[in-house]
Amino acid sequence: MTAQYDETYDVVVVGSGAGAMAAAVTAARNGLSTVVLEKTALLGGTSAYSGAAAWLPGSDVTRRAGSMDSTESGRTYLRSLLGDAETERQEAYLEGAPAVVAELEAEPAIELVAQAFPDYFDAPGRVPGGRSIVPVPVPADALPDGLADLVRPVVDRDRAGLGHHPDQPLVGGRALIGRLLHAFHDNGGTVRTGTEMTELVVADGRVVGVLTATADGPRRIGARRGVLLGSGGFERNQDLRTKYGVPGAAAWAMAPAATNTGEPIAAAVAIGATTELMGEGWWCPGLVAPDGQAAFTLGFRGGIVVDQQGRRFANESLPYDQMGRRLSAEPGRIPAWFVFDSRSDGVAPAITMPAAPVEEHLAAGTWVRADTVAELAIDTGLPAEELQATLDRFNTFAANGTDEDFGRGTDEYDRFFAVGDGPNPALVPLDRPPYYAAKLVLADLGTKGGLRTDVDARVLGADDRPLPGLYATGNASASLSGACYPGPGVPIGTAMVFGWRAVQDMLRAELAE
Numbered sequence: 001m002t003a004q005y006d007e008t009y010d011v012v013v014v015g016s017g018a019g020a021m022a023a024a025v026t027a028a029r030n031g032l033s034t035v036v037l038e039k040t041a042l043l044g045g046t047s048a049y050s051g052a053a054a055w056l057p058g059s060d061v062t063r064r065a066g067s068m069d070s071t072e073s074g075r076t077y078l079r080s081l082l083g084d085a086e087t088e089r090q091e092a093y094l095e096g097a098p099a100v101v102a103e104l105e106a107e108p109a110i111e112l113v114a115q116a117f118p119d120y121f122d123a124p125g126r127v128p129g130g131r132s133i134v135p136v137p138v139p140a141d142a143l144p145d146g147l148a149d150l151v152r153p154v155v156d157r158d159r160a161g162l163g164h165h166p167d168q169p170l171v172g173g174r175a176l177i178g179r180l181l182h183a184f185h186d187n188g189g190t191v192r193t194g195t196e197m198t199e200l201v202v203a204d205g206r207v208v209g210v211l212t213a214t215a216d217g218p219r220r221i222g223a224r225r226g227v228l229l230g231s232g233g234f235e236r237n238q239d240l241r242t243k244y245g246v247p248g249a250a251a252w253a254m255a256p257a258a259t260n261t262g263e264p265i266a267a268a269v270a271i272g273a274t275t276e277l278m279g280e281g282w283w284c285p286g287l288v289a290p291d292g293q294a295a296f297t298l299g300f301r302g303g304i305v306v307d308q309q310g311r312r313f314a315n316e317s318l319p320y321d322q323m324g325r326r327l328s329a330e331p332g333r334i335p336a337w338f339v340f341d342s343r344s345d346g347v348a349p350a351i352t353m354p355a356a357p358v359e360e361h362l363a364a365g366t367w368v369r370a371d372t373v374a375e376l377a378i379d380t381g382l383p384a385e386e387l388q389a390t391l392d393r394f395n396t397f398a399a400n401g402t403d404e405d406f407g408r409g410t411d412e413y414d415r416f417f418a419v420g421d422g423p424n425p426a427l428v429p430l431d432r433p434p435y436y437a438a439k440l441v442l443a444d445l446g447t448k449g450g451l452r453t454d455v456d457a458r459v460l461g462a463d464d465r466p467l468p469g470l471y472a473t474g475n476a477s478a479s480l481s482g483a484c485y486p487g488p489g490v491p492i493g494t495a496m497v498f499g500w501r502a503v504q505d506m507l508r509a510e511l512a513e
Helices: 018-029 045-049 060-064 071-082 087-105 144-150 155-159 172-186 238-244 263-270 320-328 358-364 373-380 384-400 412-416 490-512
Strands: 007-014 034-037 112-115 132-135 190-192 196-203 206-214 217-229 281-288 294-298 304-306 336-340 351-353 367-370 435-447 458-460 466-472
Touching: 007 018, 007 206, 007 490, 018 034, 018 045, 018 087, 018 172, 018 217, 018 490, 045 172, 060 087, 060 112, 071 087, 087 112, 087 490, 132 172, 144 172, 196 217, 196 263, 217 263, 217 490, 263 466, 281 320, 281 336, 294 320, 294 435, 304 384, 320 435, 358 367, 367 373, 373 384, 373 435, 466 490
Parallel strands: 007 034, 007 217, 034 190, 206 466, 217 466
Antiparallel strands: 112 132, 196 206, 206 217, 281 294, 281 435, 294 351, 304 336, 336 435, 367 435, 458 466
């Protein structure tokens, strides 16, 4: 086999997000020679942009924090939301979650802590304060051999072509990818950046390697145990979005440029793999940035969102996927407008990543500013009487503390970001001119349709049988949660667990030989 390839490893991992890197660490620390292939120059993909929350019920991390979290409560919560769909994969996820955490925490480079962030639904099994875990921030110079330079920087600096903030530690997604990379390095793992997988190699009905494109020409890389696709979805490919009817737009996806265009999924389909959920995504509202891209927006702590008729259509404090689904429910709602006043001194009262100065927004026309509601209506093209009536009605709600239309402020998640000083802190009056309106579109954190997989992340063919040697996790695979987004860190948590389970299957196969 070696003679047929430029390089040969036990495990070939395609992609470098959280799921891919967790699998790579697991394989390397269990004695499997492992290579990570990343088509861009930087590691981490969308995971590096994230807050790095991982939804992993029953872990030692939440136990140490005194959380009410447990495997059983996680099971109750998932069942209440997902029903009996994919029960075997639900159980595989729940079984694997604490094991993944234990495996990773055995690495000196990886430190994890609990972080308060409410689950997204008021459903049985919900844990007060949530059950998310995150990495401890890490100084860039704590990573050996200049590895920090391989980690994709925070989204605003990355889009500007800049590196990490000097003299600041890696936090959130950068800390997660940096720590996983450190552990992978410590266990003898190999990283190949600028290496795009173009084709899967099949011999005797088994995936045994990949063909890649590099700056130095094509390379053929063998895989003795298996190939794991952890390469993300196809949200940056507008043609595929159109083909599968994915709402939103490639320009509004949060994935880094030149990533997540779907070729690994297509390569698997070419050898008989099947897909599902191809029209689904992990949605979020996105404030339009001055350059036309979108900024992931969550944690609204003021303002209201109105459609093109000047009317509210949802509880603005909903979890971002749910708010995104409200946006997409009627195409005429996009673009919507996020209307706020001067209480926040021209800064949007929400978390936006990346954020841009108000003057840049005003110059680009993505925001407008006016001294009166009537002038704001003219500048946005919204009907003035309807917009004024909407603000007046909302201000009445803020005064009496009850959102009679959408119940804003009644849920734990609504109140998590609230800062108001009235009877309902999630309802902040809009009565201090000048007023602002920011253009809001449907963005996403990734598509969630992809390759069908089983409990061990093995890719399935048309007959529901695994394609030997081929595995997928993260957004390269069809999501366990279907059209639901249960809680913060489910995308990363599921990616890590099923990447880990893929390696366990490879290890069992090795022992069987």
